[in-house]
Amino acid sequence: MNDAMIRLEHVSKTFPGSATDAVSDLSFEVPEGEILVLVGPSGCGKTTTLKMINRIIEPSSGVIWVAGVNAIETQPHELRRQIGYVIQQTGLFPHRTIAQNIATVPKLLGWERPRISARVEELIDLVGLDSDMANRYPGELSGGQQQRVGVARGLAADPPVLLMDEPFGAVDPIVRTRLQLELLDLQARVRKTIVFVTHDIDEAIQLGDRVAILNVGGVLEQIGTPEDILRVPANDFVAEFLGTDRGLKRLSLIKIHTVDLDPGPVVAPGTSLEEARAAAARYDVDWVGVGSPGRLDGWLHLAEVESAGQVTAADLRPFRSRINTSATLKEALDAIISTRAKVAAVFDGDHYLGMLTAERISAEITQ
Amino acid sequence: MILAQLEGQPLVRWDWIADHLDDIWVATKEHLVLTGIALGVGLILSVALSMVAIRFRRTYTPITWITGILYTIPSLALFSILVPITGLTVLTAEIGLVSYTLLILIRNIVAGIDGVDPAIKEAAIGMGYTPRRVLLQVEVPLALPVIIAGLRIASVTTIGLVTVAALIGKGGLGFFILQGLRRFFTTEIVVGAVMSVALAVAIDVLLVVAQRALTPWARAKATV
Numbered sequence A: 001m002n003d004a005m006i007r008l009e010h011v012s013k014t015f016p017g018s019a020t021d022a023v024s025d026l027s028f029e030v031p032e033g034e035i036l037v038l039v040g041p042s043g044c045g046k047t048t049t050l051k052m053i054n055r056i057i058e059p060s061s062g063v064i065w066v067a068g069v070n071a072i073e074t075q076p077h078e079l080r081r082q083i084g085y086v087i088q089q090t091g092l093f094p095h096r097t098i099a100q101n102i103a104t105v106p107k108l109l110g111w112e113r114p115r116i117s118a119r120v121e122e123l124i125d126l127v128g129l130d131s132d133m134a135n136r137y138p139g140e141l142s143g144g145q146q147q148r149v150g151v152a153r154g155l156a157a158d159p160p161v162l163l164m165d166e167p168f169g170a171v172d173p174i175v176r177t178r179l180q181l182e183l184l185d186l187q188a189r190v191r192k193t194i195v196f197v198t199h200d201i202d203e204a205i206q207l208g209d210r211v212a213i214l215n216v217g218g219v220l221e222q223i224g225t226p227e228d229i230l231r232v233p234a235n236d237f238v239a240e241f242l243g244t245d246r247g248l249k250r251l252s253l254i255k256i257h258t259v260d261l262d263p264g265p266v267v268a269p270g271t272s273l274e275e276a277r278a279a280a281a282r283y284d285v286d287w288v289g290v291g292s293p294g295r296l297d298g299w300l301h302l303a304e305v306e307s308a309g310q311v312t313a314a315d316l317r318p319f320r321s322r323i324n325t326s327a328t329l330k331e332a333l334d335a336i337i338s339t340r341a342k343v344a345a346v347f348d349g350d351h352y353l354g355m356l357t358a359e360r361i362s363a364e365i366t367q
Numbered sequence B: 001m002i003l004a005q006l007e008g009q010p011l012v013r014w015d016w017i018a019d020h021l022d023d024i025w026v027a028t029k030e031h032l033v034l035t036g037i038a039l040g041v042g043l044i045l046s047v048a049l050s051m052v053a054i055r056f057r058r059t060y061t062p063i064t065w066i067t068g069i070l071y072t073i074p075s076l077a078l079f080s081i082l083v084p085i086t087g088l089t090v091l092t093a094e095i096g097l098v099s100y101t102l103l104i105l106i107r108n109i110v111a112g113i114d115g116v117d118p119a120i121k122e123a124a125i126g127m128g129y130t131p132r133r134v135l136l137q138v139e140v141p142l143a144l145p146v147i148i149a150g151l152r153i154a155s156v157t158t159i160g161l162v163t164v165a166a167l168i169g170k171g172g173l174g175f176f177i178l179q180g181l182r183r184f185f186t187t188e189i190v191v192g193a194v195m196s197v198a199l200a201v202a203i204d205v206l207l208v209v210a211q212r213a214l215t216p217w218a219r220a221k222a223t224v
């Protein structure tokens, strides 16, 4: 009836004895293969929403469709075996080894032993764990490793849907960033439909194909791509939740290769002083880059060109603000403001592509 | 007068022990059987009552209240009350012995299962475990250290109480202690006491070994 993998229709939840709704009249859908991130302040009903999808919590009203089936009409434990579930506290079984933990759902589904062990091996590898960890207990692993096991366990039976509740909330920022990148990498390969809960807006922007911003009481304030939400916040609540560095956050979403680059004040060796002066003037800088099409070898102060009478290929200063075309505008801006040259030189490998200036970047997000 | 009688003899007469090895062995076996039955029946009853208490929370207080009363009745008094009803039988002894295990075991079973991390239960449910599976495959195994701790206390208590049951003629090694006191014969008292302590230690060691075998994960965690 609907090609969305998950679909909530006017879902509300009021806990018994509570005067206010935990979730009120929430509707959204998640197309197959998309990551939807639910984000919002503490107590806004993110976890409640997630748990209604696998029926750990029953909605007070509304309908939830999972893979075209009305969740309420399915046996809860049957439904849950089709849905991977990963939580912050990991919930790993301390009395089972890593391999046994990962095998949990395949075993429930009655897979044959050889198939289970092959799958476990595959997953241990997929989430970047050492195969010799298979026979250890969760208590012997670091927090980050336990989270990887949690993800592997969630994926074990290859469910079409994965629910993740602040899965990286309990690990330190460095591990967290790595796990986020790994999840994106993993998702590129397994293409699950994922609902991911976090209260960290940066994590939401980083991971979400779309982001749903919830307010207290489970009110949906805005849903859309991170880019759209950052560009046009629906209201003050969203704008405030996104923070005052909204522009910078948008920059972190835009890859350099998606924007037009300036050729920059680049001249060939042997260029006359006049032409070098003109090139520098066009960019309002006191230096010139030295190179040829597709090459940028370094740069010279105009004063150096003046004393030599023309642009020379010797004694070039290296560009410290070199940046790869796969980086983001945020990284480019960082390169620009942390070097004297006030530009970022963009390369694809050794191939020079052009330059980015702060003005150019600013134009990109205000256009 | 007692002292005078005691002074004349050594604390332990090895020749008496050598002559009575068979009797000691029989009494030890009886002691073990009485203890084993009490613990087995106590455990079965406790598991059943704990399941009721966990399923219907409101029953937990009355259950601990009643088993608590049983636990506080002096053993001598309990046996004396029972004798007119059930006579000088094994049943009388066991009713008493079992009642003393209940409070300890139920408390430990319930505390053990309550102590299981809610996140682990939630994950189990979230992955499609039925409530029965959660209980048998998650809660009980994780509660085992606490449950076995209860069993250890209950077994030591029971071994001690079996000696008291000698008063109604079903006391295993307690028979020697009683007899020794009646006849002012220290050897018998020592045999009864030492052997029951040895039994208590042996069963405790056995339970510790069982726990280690059943919960290898708990050890793995401790070494980190």
Ligand SMILES: Nc1ncnc2c1ncn2[C@@H]1O[C@H](COP(=O)(O)OP(=O)(O)OP(=O)(O)O)[C@@H](O)[C@H]1O
Residues within 6 Å of the ligand: A015, A016, A018, A022, A041, A042, A043, A044, A045, A046, A047, A048, A049, A199
């Ligand atoms: N089992 C429950 N019984 C009663 N109230 C509950 C229950 N679970 C959650 N609530 C209430 O519902 C509201 C939403 O809770 P929920 O856990 O979904 O928030 P959350 O967005 O996940 O918050 P956090 O970021 O802190 O995890 C809160 O006010 C919470 O107190």
Ligand SMILES: [Mg+2]
Residues within 6 Å of the ligand: A046, A047, A048
């Ligand atoms: Mg939550």
